[in-house]
Amino acid sequence: MTSPAQPHIDTVGDASTTPDTAQPWSELGLKADEYERIREILGRRPTIAELAMYSVMWSEHCSYKSSKVHLAQFSENTTDEMNEKLLVGIGENAGVVDIGDGWAVTFKVESHNHPSYVEPYQGAATGVGGIVRDIMSMGARPIAVMDSLRFGAPDHPDTHRVLPGIVAGVGGYGNCLGLPNIGGEVIFDPCYQGNPLVNALSVGKMRIEDIHLAKASGVGNKVILFGAKTGGDGIGGVSVLASETFDADGPAKRPAVQVGDPFAEKVLIECCLDLYAAHVVDGIQDLGGAGLSCATSELASNGDGGMRVWLDRVPLRDNTLRVEEILMSESQERMMAVVEPARLEEFMAITARWNVEATVVGEVTEGKNLEVFWGDEQIIDVPPRSVAHDGPVYHRPMQRPAYLDALQASVPDDLVRPTDGAGLRAALLALMASPNLCDKSFITDQYDRYVMGNTALAMPDDSGVVRVDEETGRGVAISTDCNSRYAKLDPFAGAQLALAEAYRNVCTAGAVPLAVSDCLNFGSPEDPAVMWQFAEAVRGLSQGCRTLGIPVTGGNVSLYNQTADVAIHPTPLVAVLGVMDDVARRTPSGWSLPGQAIYLLGTTADEFGGSAWTQVAHDHLGGLPPKVDLDAERRLGQILVDAARLGLVAAAHDLSDGGLAVALAEASLRNGVGARIWLEQVCARDGVDDFTLLFSESAGRAIVAVPRSEQVRFAELCVSGGLAHSEIGVVEDGASTLEVQGQFVLPLAELRKAHTSTLPAIFGAR
Amino acid sequence: MGIVVVDVMLKSEILDPQGQAVAGALPRLGFNQFTDVRQGKRFELTVEGEVTAEVLAAARAAAETMLSNPVIEDVVGVRAESAPVEPPAVEYQV
């Protein structure tokens, strides 16, 4: 059945009888051995449609071919005990965790880096759209989003090109979906200049019995495509963008970036929830990277039968698309459901009520294969597992980077340090004004934090906290963290430190950590040094998860984040999710009542490798990152959670970039209430001087504000938990200053001015 | 097949932040001649057959009731436009 758009249909029959037809497998991104393997699997040459499907599903982004061998460590390091709370693990659209009371929560973080460099607004917007659809497809109502953004130098012209668009895109899409943005990160580092990172997280809730999976089973069940019409968005986007780096001559192929319509997705959310409530959906999958190729092959592969699809039934926005383009299109806001024939009418009635277009495009069959037709002509006949799950597995060469010894030897010990109170004061102001530590409300005020009325804590607090059950107050806390400077110095430790920080941030809110999702952003896997970084990071993260007893439920890998030879710092972003019985008892990050005692938990050593101070004061990166002690993190976390439960702490804030001084400054600015601090005891106990105590970035530490009436009980809790603790100050109100006795007095007004002027000055005050 | 083009602009007394943003950006690209920019909307309404006086009247009514908000916008143009030359509608030959 030909047409001006389809001048000739390359059928399965044609492929059998014309084995020597030249095929553009290389232009589609396949390697010679991969093409041969496809011929082997099929016992003939592939049709053009099959070639398109394999090329896009076997691309790095979809098949994880370079990372699979390493990612296996996550499952290997997941014990039975860790699995207990896991309802759905790695391999599905998103992991699902049991949070108690019959509630399940699903969450995941994903990247949309390359598209955001090309078209910042739409790249970021569709990144949010994509992760929200993953959450929806598990049967959940999405309840929040978070975004972790990394840009190049703040004053670089290209940062001015991408930052406003990316922020507007994240806000534009998320706000229109009615999802509160409860946190994230904004980080600037020259290594991201040509490769900004957009990592988007979404979390959703459902009752345990409402979990849906992406499988097509039940012979005769209908396969329904619903949502937006299919157009030419992002064709080849996946295989092109994720498998090619940008170099001086520009990307190898000009990609078509996907354009999102958040209104369509909001309607789709409500429609899907009505479909789930009516129990008319047997299996469900969202269409993301690789569009129909992915949805059909994954549904079929996860099921127990085969699947037959009539591609000519797909509603098109643009009827000049060829079959292979329809298969590869990444048009947004589309879902695919598997529905029993008896429930079809009800399904259609619900989609009609929401004015969502729904079309039966196929059905589950008895056979084993995925068969796709264009009218009467068969264009695809493949074993779906070979497409969706048994793609190529690379064992790429790895080599410790040649520069690493010298980098680690370049310790920061000899960098000039402030020696007096004025110097310490100036150092703190410089840090608080620095782009990475400054106030981010210029950005975060563009995000709706209130919609749905369940946000208990949001930025700038340590984690985002959302209520799941309005009757009981049960809810979750989430934090996303990564210090890529640490990871550059030591990827194994850096990954563990990212995990530790996210874990700590969840505990400071008072939530019990339950699960992990990760977004691993690295350079080109064809560079053995990058591959080594990746392997080390995964090794560190998987072992770290095991030590902390929380499993990785799913995540994302983004490779090829490099421009010519310059790769980004290894950036293993870690998201930790925790649960709270009642979010009303969450601990805020800033104190507000004068007279409360301020404690420093944990011990401090001279550890400045990769620290914010070395970056801001000396533009230095070298040495080793702070030591990791996950058992100590566990003890700290337990105390923070217990203290919250027992009502012993009024505020808790973790220490990370910028160390104690920055944490104290942030906790003071939070509610505009100052403090008076004394350092002598801890300096003596830990054998460090004032500068080190204030700015070192030793891990496993937090500050808390304890009401006088609870001090004894709190101290007892720390003692029995084996946690170093020391009273270092008191919350003061009258003078509105942050005073470090014997060193400096810093008026909060001056601190606030330095903290809040930076981003408006760079990106345009409003 | 006929097309009616409707142009809608913000009333002159209403501040146009988008137009101002564009006006500010043009000189950065070397376009210094333009002293002001105002941004509006253009609608293309398709009818089967020709654009008659009746069709134009209906378009104007639609423009005034829905396509524009009379509180802040003016309908500044309603006119017929010749349909673009295009190939015949795609038909599948089986």
Add this chain to the structure above:
Amino acid sequence: MKIGVVTFPGSLDDHDAQRAVRVAGGEPVPLWHGDDSLRGVDAVVLPGGFSYGDYLRAGAIARFAPVMTALIPAAQGGLPVLGICNGFQILCESHLLPGAMIQNDHRTFICRDQRLRVENATTAWTSDFAKDDEITIVLKNQDGQYVADQHTLDEIEGEGRVAFRYVVERRVAARRLVDQSAADGSGALSGVRYDRFATRNPNGSYRDIAGVTNARGNVVGLMPHPEHAIEAGYGPSLDGLKFFTSVLKSVVNS
């Protein structure tokens, strides 16, 4: 006391408005955009969101929904109607209220705790306030700049039909937020923020107008969101509750 809350395709704060009604002691009744019935409710809330994606203009398409064919005459007949954010935009597009909303003058979405002054405490939705009361509720939108021609503005002002005005003062009441969070232990969600809008209103609205009412006082529209200031710990204050307690009383009295 039944208060209807309309859901259009794209409405976002409808469930939040229902919660506010419930917390205030009323019975929320969901109303579907496609039904031309108000189901016998005593008052209606048009909630916030992006109905129809804000296509064409915010509220421009929702204004023609079947539910509006029942609502408009009812409102003209005295039914209390509250339009919040997108709801306000729909009321203006329907000409139940004067003026219109265009894009924020700084051209970005803004979410902030916003101080307002109650200018008219005699409407169905503000009777529990006193004139000149200052309240803090949530502002979150992209197209919140209220505009109208001089004649209309003078008329509204002259007739006392400005319902709320943005308080343009130097510093967001840091003290007040701290006191509040200390008092109820809730910890205001936003703490103390650097107030970028200390010397100007947050979106360029003419005459700092945040909300208006009709002559009769039964139809009120405002850009900020009272339904997000009704529960300790989930908003900047509890100031939003009085919107809903006001109408419950006015329904009893009518």
